[in-house]
Amino acid sequence: MIELRGVSKVYPARDGKRGSQFRAVDEVSLTIREGSVFGVVGHSGAGKSTLLRLVNYLEVPTSGAVLVDGQDLGALGERRRRAVRQSIGMVFQQFNLFRSRTVLGNVAYPLKLSGLPRAEVRARAEEALRFVGLAEHARRYPEQLSGGQRQRVGIARALATSPKVLLCDEATSALDPQTTGEVLALLQRVNSELGITIVLITHEMDVVRGICDEVAVMEDGKVVESGSVYDVFSRPEHPTTVSFVRSALHDVPDGAALERLRARHGGRLVTLPVSGDSAGTHEWSRLLRRHELDFSIAHAGVGEVQSRPLGSVTLELRGPDDAIDAFLTELAAAGKAAAA
Amino acid sequence: MSVDWSRFWVKVVDATGETVYMVLVTLALSALLGLAVGLVLYATRKGGILQNRPVFAVLNALINVIRPVPFIIAIVALSPVTRSVVGTMIGTEAAIFPMVLVATFGVARIVESNLLSVEPGVIEAARSMGASPWRIILTVLIPEALGPLILGFTFxxxxxxxxxxxxxxxxxxxxxxxxMTYGYLRFDTSVMVVTVAVLIVLVQIAQLLGNLLARKVLRR
Structure with missing residues (x-):
């Protein structure tokens, strides 16, 4: 569906100094499958916003190729590119609604651009508003709506032309947690009911965990890690990915928390991963029983990622030292151990 | 040497009519021309939707040269040009020419700054939908900036x-x-007072209409 081949975007230095040009996106290659929800996560300034704008050629890459539906956007003229943009919807962090137009007028705007007859413009705009559940607000103006409603208008506007791809630029970052949930649920419907491929960028790993199938982690303009969301969450490799995954799972106590746990718990602390199916956790309860060890839970963070459990539990083990050592050795043999 | 008000009031009405005529014709012409120049200025600036360095530089310099000239100097300095364009240097039509010229560049700056205040994100949204630059100018920029534009035109x-x-x-x-002729040259205070009053009333009406229209557009 979307393919980036060695794409870079380099901005010349603002002050004109030599050698201080800025590589916002650096040699990124990605393939985004049709019908998937693809997340790009990174800290601010990592280049994800620029990356997203390369997909619809709002930013022209310095080098590399952008292919949408097999079509090399770089090979098209500006006029043809505008036609392609009509099949790629975009949603923004600050909604970017037209203040001078009503809700219906906003949603109708891209339809008018595509030159449809007036009656059809109206019908399709109303249909898009119904999909996002705002049909009754059609005559209102954006400033009369809440943030979540405005974003839903933004989504309706992006969907009005029945695009194949929806680009989301931090679509939930300006919203409170509950509204974020509602907007994510709506995006999920856009993907599952309308079959639209979604590319979203975010700095919140929770968003990725909530709705993405695949994820790419960006840092300094480069993609440092990518793969299916479950794989990246369960086996993060790059330090940036590790910290992002922890921020979403809260599964491993960090430095200060670990010190407090040590002070509170006299026994040995062991962190055990929880993943996939229940077989893994069965394994440790069996081993704990065999070595006659007692435990109490010191810390736990287990949640669902792509409908499968993932996280870890930190236990305080009590019993003879050699029994604990034997337990850990056997667990390591089973490939599950991690001492805290 | 006081004027005879029983007959002089006709002159005041005529003069007021002339002023209204001059001002409205000038406004209409300079609003259109100024809007065009302001749009070009906005669109051709660095990072603009039709970025064009030479065009922007020339227009920008031209405006910066014309705008600081006091109007009384401009009207005199332009008089040879006025004569060749309008055919005369005196009368209402002759006054309109330099007024339009100077006002156009004033309007251009007002238009430019009001367009610059439109959020770039809104323009980006229109671009992402595949709108062409001119389409964006006509259907996004002008409608989004209409309230402030009306206030600018009122100004x-x-x-x-x-x-x-x-x-x-x-x-x-x-x-x-x-x-000038009756109040100043003939020292008639009553004419001075009346003309000033007429000007004040005209300004009040203009401002009131502008505010009403802007409020309607801005919905507040």
């Missing part, structure tokens, strides 16, 4: 009433001319 309208009075003193018609 220009009030300035034009002032311009017209100045033009009146150097041969243009209207209330300014009346104030």
């Amino acid at each position: 220009m309208l009030v300035a034009l009433i002032d311009f017209s009075a100045v033009a009146g003193t150097v041969g243009g018609g209207g209330v300014g001319n009346l104030a």
